[in-house]
Amino acid sequence: MTMPLHTEARAAGYNFAFLDEQTKRALRRALLKAVAIPGYQVPFASREMPMPFGWGTGGIQVTASLIGPDDVLKVIDQGSDDTTNAVSIRKFFRRMTGVRTTERTEEATIVQTRHRVPERALSDDQILVYQVPIPEPLRYLEPRETETRKLHALSEYGLMHVKLYEDIARHGHIATTYAYPVMVGDRYVMDPSPIPKFDNPKMHRMRSLQLFGAGREQRVYAVPPFTSVRSLDFEDHPFAVQTWDQTCALCGAGDSFLDEIVTDDRGGRMFVCSDSDYCSRRRGDGETDPARGAAAE
Amino acid sequence: MYVAVKGGERAIDAAHDWLAEERRGDQAIPELTVGQIEGQLSLAVDRVMAEGSLFDRELAATAIKQARGDLIEAIFLVRAYRTTLSRFGYAEPVDTEKMAVKRRISAAFKDLPGGQVLGPTFDYTHRLIDLGLAEPGLEVEGAAPPPDDPAAPAHDDLMSPPRVVALLDDEGLLEQERPGPGDGDPGDITRQPLSFPADRGERLQALARGDEGYLLSLGYSTQRGYGRTHPFAGEIRHGAVAVEYVPPELGFPIVVGEIEVTECQLINQFAGSRERPPQFTQGYGLAFGHGERKAMSMALVDRALRSEELGEEIGAPAQDQEFVLAHADNVQATGFVEHLKLPHYVDFQSELELIRKLRDRWETPGQSEMRAEAAE
Amino acid sequence: MAGQPPSGPPGAADLATVSQAVFRSALDAIAHPGKIVALSAVPEAIGCANPAAVALLMALADSDTPLWIDPTARTTALPDHLRFHCGCPVVDDPALAAFALATDPATCPPLSDFPVGTPEYPDRSATLILQVDQLSAGRGVRLTGPGIETQTSLAASALPPDFWAQVAANNALFPLGIDIFLADDRRIVALPRSVSVEF
Numbered sequence: 001m002t003m004p005l006h007t008e009a010r011a012a013g014y015n016f017a018f019l020d021e022q023t024k025r026a027l028r029r030a031l032l033k034a035v036a037i038p039g040y041q042v043p044f045a046s047r048e049m050p051m052p053f054g055w056g057t058g059g060i061q062v063t064a065s066l067i068g069p070d071d072v073l074k075v076i077d078q079g080s081d082d083t084t085n086a087v088s089i090r091k092f093f094r095r096m097t098g099v100r101t102t103e104r105t106e107e108a109t110i111v112q113t114r115h116r117v118p119e120r121a122l123s124d125d126q127i128l129v130y131q132v133p134i135p136e137p138l139r140y141l142e143p144r145e146t147e148t149r150k151l152h153a154l155s156e157y158g159l160m161h162v163k164l165y166e167d168i169a170r171h172g173h174i175a176t177t178y179a180y181p182v183m184v185g186d187r188y189v190m191d192p193s194p195i196p197k198f199d200n201p202k203m204h205r206m207r208s209l210q211l212f213g214a215g216r217e218q219r220v221y222a223v224p225p226f227t228s229v230r231s232l233d234f235e236d237h238p239f240a241v242q243t244w245d246q247t248c249a250l251c252g253a254g255d256s257f258l259d260e261i262v263t264d265d266r267g268g269r270m271f272v273c274s275d276s277d278y279c280s281r282r283r284g285d286g287e288t289d290p291a292r293g294a295a296a297e
Numbered sequence: 298m299y300v301a302v303k304g305g306e307r308a309i310d311a312a313h314d315w316l317a318e319e320r321r322g323d324q325a326i327p328e329l330t331v332g333q334i335e336g337q338l339s340l341a342v343d344r345v346m347a348e349g350s351l352f353d354r355e356l357a358a359t360a361i362k363q364a365r366g367d368l369i370e371a372i373f374l375v376r377a378y379r380t381t382l383s384r385f386g387y388a389e390p391v392d393t394e395k396m397a398v399k400r401r402i403s404a405a406f407k408d409l410p411g412g413q414v415l416g417p418t419f420d421y422t423h424r425l426i427d428l429g430l431a432e433p434g435l436e437v438e439g440a441a442p443p444p445d446d447p448a449a450p451a452h453d454d455l456m457s458p459p460r461v462v463a464l465l466d467d468e469g470l471l472e473q474e475r476p477g478p479g480d481g482d483p484g485d486i487t488r489q490p491l492s493f494p495a496d497r498g499e500r501l502q503a504l505a506r507g508d509e510g511y512l513l514s515l516g517y518s519t520q521r522g523y524g525r526t527h528p529f530a531g532e533i534r535h536g537a538v539a540v541e542y543v544p545p546e547l548g549f550p551i552v553v554g555e556i557e558v559t560e561c562q563l564i565n566q567f568a569g570s571r572e573r574p575p576q577f578t579q580g581y582g583l584a585f586g587h588g589e590r591k592a593m594s595m596a597l598v599d600r601a602l603r604s605e606e607l608g609e610e611i612g613a614p615a616q617d618q619e620f621v622l623a624h625a626d627n628v629q630a631t632g633f634v635e636h637l638k639l640p641h642y643v644d645f646q647s648e649l650e651l652i653r654k655l656r657d658r659w660e661t662p663g664q665s666e667m668r669a670e671a672a673e
Numbered sequence: 674m675a676g677q678p679p680s681g682p683p684g685a686a687d688l689a690t691v692s693q694a695v696f697r698s699a700l701d702a703i704a705h706p707g708k709i710v711a712l713s714a715v716p717e718a719i720g721c722a723n724p725a726a727v728a729l730l731m732a733l734a735d736s737d738t739p740l741w742i743d744p745t746a747r748t749t750a751l752p753d754h755l756r757f758h759c760g761c762p763v764v765d766d767p768a769l770a771a772f773a774l775a776t777d778p779a780t781c782p783p784l785s786d787f788p789v790g791t792p793e794y795p796d797r798s799a800t801l802i803l804q805v806d807q808l809s810a811g812r813g814v815r816l817t818g819p820g821i822e823t824q825t826s827l828a829a830s831a832l833p834p835d836f837w838a839q840v841a842a843n844n845a846l847f848p849l850g851i852d853i854f855l856a857d858d859r860r861i862v863a864l865p866r867s868v869s870v871e872f
């Protein structure tokens with residue numbers, strides 16, 4: 001099974017990667033500051049992109065400011081390369097840059113993602129770009145920006161701990177399953193974007209640079225390589241990730257995040273990998289019944 | 298056998314083809330021209346230019362056509378186009394006192410220098426659907442003047458009456474909005490994102506591109522007691538103003554074009570505070586094109602947002618600048634509301650697992666603690 | 674408005690590509706403090722500013738970023754060149770700078786003269802480009818912090834004796850502080866405020 005790299009001629013009439021150079025410069029300056037202050041949200045003058053706000057415009061602007069002719073881009077949504085919005089964003093960059101795109105995680109120099117961290121570990125020379133809807137981890141506890149800025153300035157995160165503790169009192173455990181808050185570099189509490197908490201441990205001391213873009217909220221932030229990223233918890237209620245009794249019905253993986261698929265209207269269920277590249281590669285690698293793997297292509 | 302979903306790209310292409318077909322509508326009916334939209338749906342064009350933050354009638358009309366008449370979609374198209382334009386420089390402030398007015402009214406004075414100029418307005422029409430418009434050619438005679446009607450003023454005859462708000466200047470009863478010695482250039486919210494508290498220049502920029510319906514409702518709420526500001530329509534004027542630019546190599550302004558705007562100055566009672574004497578204060582609104590509803594709503598909200606500066610009690614939604622400004626932009630709002638259409642099955646899967654766990658615990662009291670512990 | 678850099682499709686492709694490459698090198702550097710990153714494409718030296726320093730400013734500075742330049746460099750063709758190509762205002766007071774270029778470490782003002790941001794907005798701080806003769810790894814000070822797997826070593830020739838103490842003091846301000854790029858002829862090293870230094 002070979003998956004060719006996709007290339008396409010660049011659309012005429014637009015600057016490389018759509019954004020004008022001045023906008024890119026402003027964004028690049030913000031990104032450099034973001035990396036220098038891990039986990040801190042840097043404001044930037046987000047522009048209107050040809051996709052709606054809330055549909056990845058932050059990640060798209062970050063990628064547009066990063067990407068060059070030699071890059072290879074992978075875009076995933078919910079872990080999959082083939083969900084509609086991932087397809088749309090990938091197509092946009094092919095038209096606006098002419099760069100190659102790929103579905104293979106290890107071939108990409110830039111991976112733009114919505115709601116997942118790929119299962120395969122990323123390397124030093126890859127950059128992971130997250131699309132972020134609400135960058136402020138304290139937003140649902142305190143709606144005012146002037147207040148949340150103050151709380152971050154003072155490193156005053158008691159509010160968040162109270163919220164998590166109330167969960168434990170009421171439910172016996174912390175009732176946050178995605179966008180689970182993390183402490184970055186022992187200084188800033190950060191929203192990891194709506195990834196399942198399953199993915200949180202992958203962020204800790206990750207080898208690759210992680211950049212986060214929130215277009216509508218006009219913020220970028222970053223986690224440099226090898227930086228501590230701890231999910232908030234309590235000594236008597238340590239952080240734990242989701243686990244499944246099942247393995248992937250397609251590739252047999254027992255270490256990946258599984259989506260539940262409803263197979264009929266009589267309560268039939270099956271579980272398959274959310275990371276489509278991981279799953280199809282494992283099937284290609286012959287981890288399971290070959291006939292079954294081929295049928296699923 | 299379950300097969301992982303594939304073919305997103307083909308499905309999207311097919312959806313776009315269908316969209317193009319729906320946009321064109323019945324092939325037996327001639328296609329709309331951009332010129333028709335520009336000329337005959339001109340208030341839609343004005344709104345798209347105002348909230349799209351780009352004065353270009355033809356582009357706005359094209360966007361309306363492409364958006365099938367969905368004005369927020371058209372505004373979005375114009376904004377995205379605006380992103381690709383590189384900045385030439387900043388124009389000089391437009392001088393609305395020199396506006397060639399097509400319409401100019403004041404509700405605060407019965408008569409005033411320059412008079413009341415009604416201009417093209419819906420205000421005194423009876424809102425009866427003109428069935429004649431359904432059949433072109435059957436329009437009521439005299440409803441639309443022939444193009445060379447001598448009664449219609451030529452552009453050069455339009456005059457620039459003095460501002461109403463200046464009339465109260467002599468007595469010092471109305472605050473006059475002139476740049477003070479310490480005032481620098483206003484900020485630019487397209488270059489530096491809004492940070493709170495935002496100054497008035499930045500607030501006005503955000504309101505100028507804000508959603509008309511949202512500002513209308515907020516403005517309306519101030520009239521119903523949520524942050525009452527006792528407004529009078531000091532002056533509403535609509536017409537053309539010159540846009541000037543000072544090329545650095547010349548050092549003096551040259552006129553680079555002309556745009557149509559609507560300006561509203563509301564006069565509001567102010568009982569006075571320790572620092573300021575009792576006087577009338579102003580709320581200000583400005584919109585591209587002919588947009589009186591927008592300019593008036595903006596002026597109401599602008600005045601409400603000045604409560605803090607004027608030492609008034611704050612409590613109403615329209616006085617809360619973080620609330621008002623963070624939710625005024627309809628391109629941002631529509632994007633985030635509609636993003637709920639995107640797949641969220643990874644998050645949903647996580648929630649599903651949690652709800653099952655909570656449900657278990659709820660259904661078996663007594664054992665719940667143990668179950669919850671075991672599930673961790 | 675003078676000297677707005679060209680932007681947009683006509684003839685801008687090269688400019689866009691060069692800026693992008695320089696930015697990616699800067700990003701690589703700041704994501705890996707202490708790592709010596711060679712710039713792939715560099716312009717010519719201007720006045721006493723070396724090619725790497727000119728490349729960083731051309732890629733990142735514009736009319737929104739007040740630039741402080743050391744007095745020696747200010748007497749060369751550099752300010753006019755940057756004003757023309759980047760449109761950036763040149764300021765006399767280091768406290769107003771978004772970018773600062775010191776072509777001679779010996780005459781660089783104390784790091785604390787540059788803006789370090791505010792508790793609510795620590796990003797509103799200067800980025801200092803400091804020219805050095807020669808960067809080398811393996812000997813010198815020991816660096817740790819975000820972006821560094823365990824630790825790394827760095828040496829730069831002709832830095833003032835108290836330079837590393839100043840870098841440590843800058844780190845002590847974290848999350849406030851300035852961010853520094855050391856630039857030799859065609860290579861850069863980043864010392865963001867997050868880096869800890871032992872010497």
